[in-house]
Amino acid sequence: MSEPNLTRLAPWVAGVVVAAALVVVIVTTTPWHLIDLPTPNASLDFTTAEIDRQNRFRHELLPWSTTSWVLSVFVPLAIGFSPLGRRLYDALKLRRWYFAVPVLVAALGLLASLITLPTDALAERVTRNYGLSTESWGLWLRDRAVNWVLMSLALIAIALGLIAFAKKWRTWWWAPAAIAAAVLVLGVSFAYPVLVEPRFNDFTSMAPGPQRDEFMQLAAQDGVPVKDVLVADASKRTTALNAYVSGFGSTRRLVVYDTLLNNAPPEQVRLVVAHELGHAAEDDVLHGTLIGAFGAAFSVVLLKLLLGARMSDPRRTALLLALIVAGTTLAAPVQNLVSRRIEARADYHSLQLTKDPKTFIEMQHQLSVTNISGLDPSRWRTWLFATHPTPPERIAMGRAWADKYGTPVPPLVQR
Template identity: 30%
Template sequence: MKKMVRWALGGYIVYCIGIIGYFFLFAHPSIPSQWKGTAADPATFLTPNEQLLSEQYSRWKNVLFFLSIPYDWLIYLFILWLGIGKTLQRSAERTTKWFVLQVAFYMFWLSLLVTIWTLPIDWISYHISRAYGVSTQPISSWLHDQMINFLIQTAVFFLIALVIYSFIRRFDKRWWLYAWLVSVPLTVFFMFIQPVVIDPLYNDFYPLKDKALEGKILALAEKAHIPADHVFEVNMSEKTNALNAYVTGIGSHARIVLWDTTLERLQEREILFIMAHEMGHYVMKHIYWGVAGTILLLFVGLFITNRVVKWLIRTWGNSFHLQKIHEFASFPLFLLVFSLLSFVASPTVNFVSRQEEHAADQYAIQRTHDPEAAISAFQKLTKAGLSEVNPPTLVKIFRYTHPTIFERIVFLEQIKQKE
């Protein structure tokens, strides 16, 4: 075990050095020469200091992203290798004989451990955002959000574990199929409750104060057949200088939401383009396709997870302090395998998402016929969030669910040239 721990830590350190070296020595942002001096060139809408800050901020955030993923894997491995998972299971079994309470006990302490061990990465990310002026969130508010994250994570761990181990104990070979069948209504249920239950835990939502603007947005929504009677404003200025807007939820729980930072810094034409973009997702049923995609990925993921977890227990059970898959102590192994599968699938998921975002841009331009407003909106989004205009390919593949700002502005510039 000690040898495995040393190899894991040594491998992670070498990986960290490689990632830091890549981003600080080799990944230099640039755009193709033919687009120099155009609206897609950051030099035309960012000051030299803003360009420098954007490069530095993006570099640090990218480094943290690529370091945090294997860091999470190490946490799960250490919980298994050090026998912590087994200790928690025995404590749960000594505390109560009730299966549901045992699951709740185990998942609370596991979630607490994971939260504590990931807190340094989260803190560094928060500190960097504060240092570069992107985040405006006080430490007390940040800690409040961390507490909410912990409670939600605990509830999710409990629900997943309750479903998984209930079926494993009854159907050793087909548990993954029954768990997937249960996950389908749960996925849809969470899509319903997120706008009205989960999101308000983090921020205050209230009807848009600018009624004239609300009327214009609702007119766009009516043409798009979006069942919305109000546009909501959220007080994100208490936490960030970045800009955003979105349409969330499904059916009668659909919500059109604008960040107050967006309302403060964008002109009406720019806001209408952004809202038309978000409505494009609704019109093209991207939310429903997303739910269907999630359900499909869960089917494949649970099938593979069942095979891999059982193989790992047969092969490395002694090292993981595990004998059978139905033990609570195997849950960190489930998390590890599912996290690995999610990372492997992320390039494909992100690619599909970028195609949907591009389609929404096309829809918005067809409705607003205002590429100038769209271009200026993207430029202001870049400035406010210190976004990277044209990130390295590695970052785009694993991090970007949207086309890059460079790609979006080039698309709009090409439309202008055709007019």
């Protein structure tokens, strides 16, 4: 094969191979079926008042949050896919591209943040009115500023790296760039718990006592090595109850919100921790990171097919950002589908570990009522935003598990 033909065909072949590998990994490692579920029915376990409150909350919140999301997608697309993006770059009048690109990326991020500020503030006001948000307006603005800085740094690194690769290897830039993108995803996921999370919360080791001993014993019973349980000071921002696992390897951490420890019964907290141990036992963070690494590599190959050698032109930085936004938006339904299945497996794991379906159902009810979770979101919202099963779906799993093992749990709402 001649060199021009090889140069032309190589990214197509690489794209097909990486895409196929990504599909195989997702299809073969995602837990598509765990247990046969009854039809979810919120009225079995939520009172009319609880359902009405959730409906009112979402009726007031969603117009503002949806508008913010639409603007956050539309603004970069409108700028990047029009001549305005190149004009903004030229308007900077910076001779060195490696100075101009960071300024443009940060400025476009700031513009998007400012445009969504009013609707975000209105959404925040709704969460305050319902007692879900507790943070001051100063802290709210500070969080937005920190998020803008972190996102800008990440996008600046991506833009500078891609343009630099394209300038050095105008034809084959995509190959080393795809490898670098995959490595970057691995590195960010590994370092996230120690570099990013402390920018928003303070973490302290859970105080010694019976509850901590129970968590450590539960982890040992599950065969999950846990050196410590960290408590996040989430109460300065929210009344929501939560816990999570982040990182992998030496940076893996089990984090519990102080709101959960202070406001939920110990037996329910135990179920939440068992759910998070399920993520750790299955290495879900590492699994998601590897999928993300494949996805990043495929995205770079796709950029090669879309832009070719034009990737070396820094005047197309806004277009690059627009393509990143478009790609992440289009990938969201698949990512969320996989996430919902992974979360369902962690729920199942917690049931297998604790063998306490009654408390599991009570815990899911308590989390949903406190967090004002959506009980029956529309299909398009589920696909675009839902990373977890709905509370009625999670309760249906608990009830199905209880029926399977001969310990039926009656509805929480007696009619």
